[in-house]
Amino acid sequence: MTSAPTLPIRVGIIGAGEVSQVVHLPTLQLLPHLYKVTAITDLSLAASKHASSKFGVPQACATVDELVKLQNVDLVLIASADEYHGDHAVAAINAGKHVFIEKPLCLTRQDAERIQDAEQKAGVQVNVAYMRRYAPAFEIFKQLVAESGPVQYGEGGTLPVMSWPMQSRHSLICQRIRPHAAVVRDLIGPNEFFVAQSGTSPIKFVEDIPAGAANDKKAKAEEQHQAFLGTKTASSAHLVGAYRWLASVGSHSLSLMRETFGGLPDRCDAAHTTEKGDFITAAFRYKNKGQGGGFAVSFETGLHGVGVFDSFIEVFTPKRIIKLQYDTPFVKGLPITIIIREADPAIPGSYQERVIRPTFVDAYTSEWTVLAEALEQDKPLKTTVAVSASVRGRACYPDLGECSSLTCLCSAIHSIRAGRRA
Ligand SMILES: NC(=O)c1ccc[n+]([C@@H]2O[C@H](COP(=O)([O-])OP(=O)(O)OC[C@H]3O[C@@H](n4cnc5c(N)ncnc54)[C@H](O)[C@@H]3O)[C@@H](O)[C@H]2O)c1
Structure with a gap:
């Protein structure tokens, strides 16, 4: 000990x-x-x-x-x-x-x-x-969500796991799906764009890396892709791409969803990815929560070439629409804000928008600060490994605590596998 x-x-x-x-x-x-x-x-x-x-x-x-x-x-x-x-x-x-x-x-x-x-x-x-879960704005966001009434329930039913031509797909959505309850987006530009403007001047060193290191990493990656995706699909570029992208970037949003909604989604109704797996849309569903028994989350994550970091979680409740908006973590001091849209209680019949910016302190600083206190005082941490004993050993849907992406990932990957590529 x-x-x-x-x-x-x-x-x-x-x-x-x-x-x-x-x-x-x-x-x-x-x-x-x-x-x-x-x-x-x-x-x-x-x-x-x-x-x-x-x-x-x-x-x-x-x-x-x-x-x-x-x-x-x-x-x-x-x-x-x-x-x-x-x-x-x-x-x-x-x-x-x-x-x-x-x-x-x-x-x-x-x-x-x-x-x-x-x-x-x-x-x-x-x-x-x-x-992102240590940002002071996230605490305020969660409190606002909790006090704003149940997350709205889109009771329209399930999108079949398949791809349609855009026309029929849109009409299917209109007929069968009512507005979703939460939108989660992580559509970001290349890291190098933001890093170049961060004023930190990092240097990449590769020349003295021992021969064989690259092959070792490649072999390890292949082994891990096979362990996760299965041998037959581990060579499918779109599945491997989706798996790696969801694990590396999508996992931030999945982790936020976990804490905001008190757990992981119960299922993934549909998911779709591009050829390279770097642009993913998915429809997740929480059962037995919210108004009328459950709600849906529309999820999108992807990498594009423009210097824009658009990352948010937006929740629709009967009372208000609450959005938590993040900027790139590579530039220190960019604010994380909460945007509230609702009826204005002071002026009957009118509408108001409010922006809350609790601090300019970045989320990494908050995380390291919380961690020091927890370790020094031997207090439990928030973002732990926490593998749930009850699901250990299950083949495909492990609850991996903060490896939570893998649970959703399994679900989304199954869905993508069942459908067609974009
Ligand atoms: N929390 C976030 O938002 C966030 C942001 C960026 C990166 N990350 C994570 O941080 C990690 C590093 O990312 P990065 O962008 O700095 O990557 P990077 O490639 O720039 O740096 C990784 C470094 O690790 C070294 N390395 C790799 N394998 C090693 C080994 N076996 N032994 C010793 N050193 C080894 C490499 O030589 C390299 O210098 C990744 O897991 C990434 O997902 C998280």
């Missing part, structure tokens, strides 16, 4: 790439009363050394093993490639370290269970980086 760390918590970082250079290292530097980064490692030693000298990290380690065993590391931040999250988390946990793991937690149910088993055995805490 690892004891609660004292402040400042000593952090070792695995992965000196973009998110570490642009987000985590600057954020941790601004929180010296809570954290001190003591070591960093990367496949590229040049990347570790660069981050070490730019951000004043005393030690650049040659290997992950060396870093996780350091006495002066209380917590390991895992910011390496998705394929290695499972291995790196287990190595850090087995060395008795608390873990802050970048999303996605991992890419397979097997890895999620491995991480949870190790976590329970070692008595450490693992936090999964769904930072």
Whole structure:
């Protein structure tokens, strides 16, 4: 059992790439009363050394093993490639370290269970980086949703899992589906566009990466795709693309849905993706919740080429429409706002719009701040691994806690598989 760390918590970082250079290292530097980064490692030693000298990290380690065993590391931040999250988390946990793991937690149910088993055995805490849920605006949004009456129920029925030509599809939707209850959107431009304008000047190092590392990553990815998708479909580009996109970006929204609506959707009525799997639309349904027994969520996520980050969750209740709008996390200080549209109680018959901006503090800073307090005081975390024991071992719909994307993903992937590609 690892004891609660004292402040400042000593952090070792695995992965000196973009998110570490642009987000985590600057954020941790601004929180010296809570954290001190003591070591960093990367496949590229040049990347570790660069981050070490730019951000004043005393030690650049040659290997992950060396870093996780350091006495002066209380917590390991895992910011390496998705394929290695499972291995790196287990190595850090087995060395008795608390873990802050970048999303996605991992890419397979097997890895999620491995991480949870190790976590329970070692008595450490693992936090999964769904930072959007730590934004102060999210707390206000949830409160507004809770006090605004039931989420509206679209009782029109189910969209069959298939593709129609646009004309007939539209008319089908009009005939059978009443307005949805929530809209969740994550349509974003390329990271590099925002990073280039963030003023953080990250550098990518690849030249000194050992020969064989790229092949190892590729083999690991293939193994994980097969474990998740099954051998027959693991080679279908649109399914692999959808799986990776949902796990990496869609998981943010799925995680927000989980907390806003008190759990994951009960089913995915339909889902659709492009050839590359990088643009996905899905219709999720929550049963036995809201007005009349349930409600639907219209979900869309995708990557486009324009420098716009359009990410929100919008909930329709009888009283008001409440929207929580996020901007890119790669630029520090961009506000996260709540937009409320409703009847104006002060002027009968009129309508009002309000914008609430609780703070300019970014969600990562909030997350790291909440985490320090929880670890120091040995309090439970919010975004945990939390594999539900009741569904462990089920073949296809594992409840993977903050790997929640995988549950929805299974559902959406089944739906996409049953339909046709766009
Ligand atoms: N929370 C968020 O919004 C958010 C945003 C960006 C990235 N991320 C996540 O952070 C992680 C890193 O993303 P990134 O954009 O920095 O990627 P990146 O490719 O820029 O950096 C990853 C770094 O990890 C290193 N690495 C890869 N495999 C390794 C291994 N086996 N051992 C040691 N080092 C290894 C690479 O050399 C690279 O420098 C990903 O899991 C990504 O999904 C999360």
